[in-house]
Each structure stands twice: as C-alpha cells, then as structure tokens.
Amino acid sequence: MNDLIDSLTGGADKIGIALAETGYMLGFSLAAAILLGLPLGVLIYLMRPGGVRANRPLWTVANLFVTIVRSFPFLLFVVFLIPLTRLIFGTTFGTTAATFPLCFVGVALYARLVEQILLEVPPGVIHAARSMGADAGQIVIHFLLVEARPGLVYALTSAAISLISYSTVLGIVGGGGLGDFALRYGYQEYDYPLMYSTIVIVIICVQLLQVAGERVSAALDKR
Amino acid sequence: MKLRIVVALAAASITLLTTGCTQAGNAPAAETVTIKVAATVTPMTDAVKAAAEVIGDGYKVQLVPVSDYVQPNVLLQQGEIDANLVQFSGFMDEFNQKNDATLVDVQPVYSTVVAFYSKTLSSLQKLPDGGKVVIPNDKANAARALQMLADSRIITLDSQVKRFAATLDDVTDNPRNLKFTQVDLLQLNTAYDEADAVFNLPSFARQLGLTPENDGLAVEQDPQFAVTLVSREDNADSPEIAALVKAMTSDHVRKTLESLGVPAAF
Numbered sequence: 001m002n003d004l005i006d007s008l009t010g011g012a013d014k015i016g017i018a019l020a021e022t023g024y025m026l027g028f029s030l031a032a033a034i035l036l037g038l039p040l041g042v043l044i045y046l047m048r049p050g051g052v053r054a055n056r057p058l059w060t061v062a063n064l065f066v067t068i069v070r071s072f073p074f075l076l077f078v079v080f081l082i083p084l085t086r087l088i089f090g091t092t093f094g095t096t097a098a099t100f101p102l103c104f105v106g107v108a109l110y111a112r113l114v115e116q117i118l119l120e121v122p123p124g125v126i127h128a129a130r131s132m133g134a135d136a137g138q139i140v141i142h143f144l145l146v147e148a149r150p151g152l153v154y155a156l157t158s159a160a161i162s163l164i165s166y167s168t169v170l171g172i173v174g175g176g177g178l179g180d181f182a183l184r185y186g187y188q189e190y191d192y193p194l195m196y197s198t199i200v201i202v203i204i205c206v207q208l209l210q211v212a213g214e215r216v217s218a219a220l221d222k223r
Numbered sequence: 224m225k226l227r228i229v230v231a232l233a234a235a236s237i238t239l240l241t242t243g244c245t246q247a248g249n250a251p252a253a254e255t256v257t258i259k260v261a262a263t264v265t266p267m268t269d270a271v272k273a274a275a276e277v278i279g280d281g282y283k284v285q286l287v288p289v290s291d292y293v294q295p296n297v298l299l300q301q302g303e304i305d306a307n308l309v310q311f312s313g314f315m316d317e318f319n320q321k322n323d324a325t326l327v328d329v330q331p332v333y334s335t336v337v338a339f340y341s342k343t344l345s346s347l348q349k350l351p352d353g354g355k356v357v358i359p360n361d362k363a364n365a366a367r368a369l370q371m372l373a374d375s376r377i378i379t380l381d382s383q384v385k386r387f388a389a390t391l392d393d394v395t396d397n398p399r400n401l402k403f404t405q406v407d408l409l410q411l412n413t414a415y416d417e418a419d420a421v422f423n424l425p426s427f428a429r430q431l432g433l434t435p436e437n438d439g440l441a442v443e444q445d446p447q448f449a450v451t452l453v454s455r456e457d458n459a460d461s462p463e464i465a466a467l468v469k470a471m472t473s474d475h476v477r478k479t480l481e482s483l484g485v486p487a488a489f
Contacts, residue, residue, distance in 0.1 A: 082413055091417055093357065093404045171360065172407035188293060189362060190321035 011185060011194055015201065018181035021095050022205075025167045025177060026160060028099045029106035033159055037107040038152070040066070041114025042140055052126065053136050062111075069108035075169050077101055098167075098175025105166055106159060113155035117148050150221040157213025161206050178202050258463050261287040261295035261307040264409075266426050266483045267450065270332055271308055273479035274470040282466045292361070293318075299455060300324045306454040306467060308332060313387075314363055315453050325456035330468045331449035331488040333480050337367055338439030340428060341420045347375045347440045350419055353400050357414035357421040360405035365390065367448065368422035371441045377401070387445070429484045449488040 040062060046052045047059035072080065078101045082092045089097045121144055129143040145152070168179020178198055186195025258278070262268045268286060275284035287304050289295050295307040296318045312328045319326055339347060350356070358368035369389045373380045379396035380389045391403055406414055411423045412431055425435055435442045452471055454464050470476070472489040480487050 079413075086417065092413055093406055093410075093417075172410055174360070174404045174406045174410075184360060184362075190293075190318065 011181075014185070015178075015181065015198060018176055018178045018198075019201065019205075021176035022164065022167060022178045022202075024095055025099045025102055025170065025175065026163055029102040029163050029167075030156070030160055032103035033106035033110035033156065033163075037110030037159075038114055040107060040111035042118065042144070044111060044115045045118040045144075046136060046140070052139060066108045066111050069104050070112065074101075074105065074166055075172065077104070078169065078173060093174040095175050095177075098170040098173050102163060102167055102170065106163055109162060110156065110159045113159060114152060117151040117155055118144055120151070121147050150217040153217040153220060154213055157209055157217070160209050160213075164202065164206060178205075255281060255283050256463050257283045257285050258306065258467050259285045259287050259304040260467070261289050261298055261304050261309065263289055263292060263295070263309050264426075266333065266480060266485045267308045269479055269483060270471065270476055273476045274467065274473070277473045277475045278470040279466045282463060284467065284470065296322075296324065296326060296453075299326060299453065302455070305458060306452055306464060308450065308452050308471075310451065310453065311335075311363070311448045312451050313447060315451070326453050327456050327459040328451045329454050329459055329464060330452040330471060331446075332452055332471055332476070333485045334444055334446065334449045334488045336425050336435040336439075336442060336444045336486065337364070337371070337422060337448075338425075338428070338435040338442040339368075339371060339420045340415060340423055340431075340433050340438055341418075341440055342415060344419060344440065347372070347377055347420060350377060350399055350401060353402060354419040355404065355417070356401045357404050357406055357411065357418040359408050359411065359422060361408065362390065363387075364408065364422070364424075365405060367443065367445075369394065371422070371443050374443075375441050387447075425484055434484060446488070 044059060044062050044066070047055040047062065049056060049059070051059075069077070078098075081101045081104070085092045085097050085100045089100065091097050125143050125147050126139060129139045134142065165179075167175070167177050168183070170177060171180030171183060178201060182195050182198035182202075185191060186198060260271045260274075262271045268288060271284065271286045275286065278284050287295075287298070289298070289309075292309055292314075295304070295309045296315065298304045299307050300322070306329070315326050315328055318324055344350065356372075358365050366387050366389050369378070369380060369391070370387050372378045373389070377399065378394050378401070381393040381395050384393045391405070404414070404418070408424065408427070411421055412427050414421045415423070415431060415433075420440065423433070428434065428438070433439075435444075452468065458464055477487040477489070
C-alpha cells in the first residue's frame with residue numbers, strides 16, 4: 001500500500017500531463033471522426049451499389065480507403081505516414097504530430113460505423129422521404145441522420161474508446177499519453193503499482209465516456 | 224452418445240499428450256539438447272543465429288524472437304527459455320532486484336558504442352539556443368544520453384544522482400534551453416532527419432551510413448554497457464550454457480558482429 005502511495009504521489013504530476021496528452025490526442029482525432037468520418041460514412045452509404053446516389057467508382061475508392069486504414073497494423077501506419085506527417089507538421093515527433101495518424105484511424109473507424117448504422121435504418125424511411133420529394137441532401141439531413149442519431153452517438157462513444165486504445169502506441173514517436181506512461185514508468189521500470197493505477201485511471205476515463213455516450217444516445221432516442 | 228465420444232476423445236488425447244511428454248523427459252542423453260535463447264533486434268538476433276551455426280555436437284540453439292525488453296527476462300526466470308541476449312548487466316541487476324529474480328550474467332558478447340549524431344552540426348558545442356535533441360525513451364539509454372551531454376558540459380545533472388542513472392527530471396541546468404524529445408529506439412533514425420542532435424546505437428546508425436568513429440559528435444563505450452548473455456542461477460553452470468558460451472565467443476560470432484559494425488566484447 002505504501003508502495004502504491006509513493007508511486008502515485010511521485011508520479012502525480014506526470015500522470016496529470018499524460019492524462020492531458022491522451023485528452024489532446026483523443027480530442028483532435030474525435031473531431032476528425034465527426035467532421036470527416038461522418039460525411040465519409042454517409043457518402044459510402046449513399047454511393048453503394050443500389051444506394052440513394054449509387055456511384056461505383058467513388059464508392060470503391062472511399063471503401064478502399066477505409067479498409068486500408070483499418071487493416072494497417074497501427075504501429076506501421078504511424079511509420080508509413082512519417083513523410084506526410086513531416087511535410088505537414090515539420091516534425092514527426094511529439095503529441096501533435098502523433099495525433100495525425102490517429103485522426104486517420106478515427107475517420108476510417110467512424111466512417112465504417114456510420115455506414116453500418118445507416119444500413120440499419122428501415123428502407124421505409126427513405127421511401128417516405130422520397131415520396132415527399134426530398135433530394136439526396138434532404139434525405140440525409142432531415143431523415144437519415146435524425147433517425148440514426150442515437151446509434152451515431154453510441155458508435156462515436158465506441159470509436160472514442162478504441163482511439164484511446166490506439167493512442168497507447170504513439171509513445172514510439174514521443175506522443176505520450178496514459179498508455180505510454182503505464183508502459184514506460186510502470187511496466188519497463190517494474191513499478192507495477194504505478195502501472196495498475198494508471199490502468200485504473202484509463203478504465204475510469206473509458207467508463208465515464210461510456211456513460212456519457214449512453215446518456216446522450218438515450219436522450220436523442222425518440223422512438 | 225455424442226458426449227461420450229467427446230469425453231473418450233479428450234481422454235485419449237490427454238493420455239497421448241502425457242505419455243508423449245514422459246517419453247521426451249526420459250530421452251537418452253545422446254539426443255540433441257535444444258537451448259532456447261531470446262533476443263529482440265539486430266545485432267542480438269544475428270549473434271544468436273551465428274552461435275546456432277557453430278554450436279557443438281549434441282546441442283541446438285533455438286532463437287526465440289521477442290519484441291520487448293522485459294519479457295525475455297520474465298521468460299528466462301520462469302524457465303521457459305534457457306538464456307537471453309538483450310541487455311547489459313545493470314539492466315539485469317535492476318530486473319533481479321525489483322522482481323526477486325535470480326538471473327546471472329554469463330558472458331559479455333559485444334560492446335555498444337553509442338554516440339550523438341547530427342545532420343547539420345559538426346560538434347555538440349555548436350548546439351543552438353532552443354535546439355532539438357532526441358534521446359531514447361527507455362531509462363537506461365536515456366541516462367547514457369544525458370550523461371554524455373553532461374560530460375560534454377552541454378547540460379548539468381543533479382550531483383546527487385549516480386552516474387548513468389539520471390532522467391530528464393535530473394537536469395538542473397540547461398543553459399541552451401535545449402528541447403528534449405524521447406522516442407522509441409527504433410525511431411531514432413527517423414529523428415536524425417529533423418533534430419539538431421540525436422543519440423543513437425551503432426546498429427541503427429549504421430543503417431544511415433553513420434559510424435561512431437567517423438560521425439559521432441560525442442562517443443561513449445563504457446564496458447558496463449556491453450550486451451551480455453544472461454542465464455539463470457540454476458543453469459548458469461550447466462553443460463548446455465557452457466556450450467552456448469563457447470559458440471557465442473567463437474570467431475564466427477565475432478566476424479558476424481564485426482560485419483555489422485559492432486565490436487565483440489570477448
């Protein structure tokens with residue numbers, strides 16, 4: 001117990017920094033997921049063969065992008081993106097540069113989840129929208145997204161939790177964060193109390209995200 | 224009925240497995256003894272493979288590749304492997320101390336000549352104000368890097384901290400306001416392209432065409448950091464470890480290491 005208290009008080013300020021780094025990486029990658037992943041998921045849904053706006057070539061490209069990003073072993077994806085990261089940020093190291101590959105994963109992950117959720121919207125909703133004379137844009141904004149809101153929020157929660165997990169790898173490029181902290185100061189220095197208490201902090205963060213996601217999702221569910 | 228068949232099959236397979244194991248355990252001494260040796264990356268893996276090629280009759284060396292520096296010691300302590308080649312003695316001592324383990328250093332294999340490299344600077348003294356310095360993110364190598372900077376009078380370390388034990392928190396004076404970034408060992412080569420000075424190990428630097436002798440701005444080759452073959456208290460004096468040491472200190476291993484730009488430590 002004393003060991004645990006020593007570890008925690010000794011590492012408290014560092015844990016705080018690590019928590020902030022995780023929050024930073026998660027914040028930007030989630031923003032990318034919403035701003036780019038959501039539209040991408042909607043496009044994949046609309047352009048799929050037999051979809052509202054079927055467009056096979058574009059659909060294939062978008063679909064392939066999502067599949068490739070999601071297939072890459074994440075560590076190697078970080079390495080693969082190094083030239084592009086350097087071009088954009090001038091460096092490949094540090095929390096900001098580390099966030100870049102995480103944004104790609106956030107976009108691809110959320111796009112796929114969005115597509116799946118939209119596929120589950122009953123076709124009747126689209127038929128009804130069409131019979132009212134709605135165009136593709138109106139179908140998406142006034143019908144699809146409204147109908148799918150609870151699921152989209154729930155999926156975003158899931159994506160956020162996966163992104164926390166992905167972010168643990170980013171220590172290799174000096175990204176920091178809680179996972180890297182647990183690995184470096186806990187595991188690699190055999191400070192198991194510190195390692196497990198950091199993991200408990202991650203569990204608490206994930207649990208808070210989960211509960212928040214469930215609440216928002218339930219509040220949006222008008223069914 | 225189906226359940227009976229499943230149970231019968233399970234029983235049969237357990238019998239087969241256990242008899243199989245007993246037979247292996249009772250094997251006559253004349254049969255080949257396999258020595259399992261864990262290693263992580265080059266040149267450690269190369270040294271183990273080279274030793275495997277010249278191991279004496281009656282023995283076989285099996286390389287167990289592990290991509291982590293803690294697990295080779297855990298596996299060794301648990302008896303799942305017979306030796307490992309991943310660390311210097313100090314690293315093993317720390318593992319022993321913090322995990323009540325009984326690992327033993329048997330034979331230094333090669334020395335690690337670490338150095339600072341720079342794409343733009345000809346000397347560490349030319350590091351600019353606010354310069355970017357990249358050092359490894361593991362404790363042992365970070366301490367070596369900081370010690371080199373302190374020895375070159377670029378930074379000052381807390382005098383209370385033992386030599387080669389400092390962390391970034393122990394930097395008491397940084398007159399040039401250097402910005403330190405800690406990255407994984409495998410990312411040091413990437414960092415060379417963008418930082419003002421990067422600490423690096425010889426095996427990685429070599430991939431960039433850099434050698435400590437020609438390109439190192441500051442070089443350190445302390446014998447305490449020789450990468451060492453490690454085994455357990457209970458097998459350190461066994462014939463198989465003796466055979467492994469003989470193979471590991473052979474000319475073949477020496478030549479293999481030298482071809483990788485790494486000086487042998489035997």
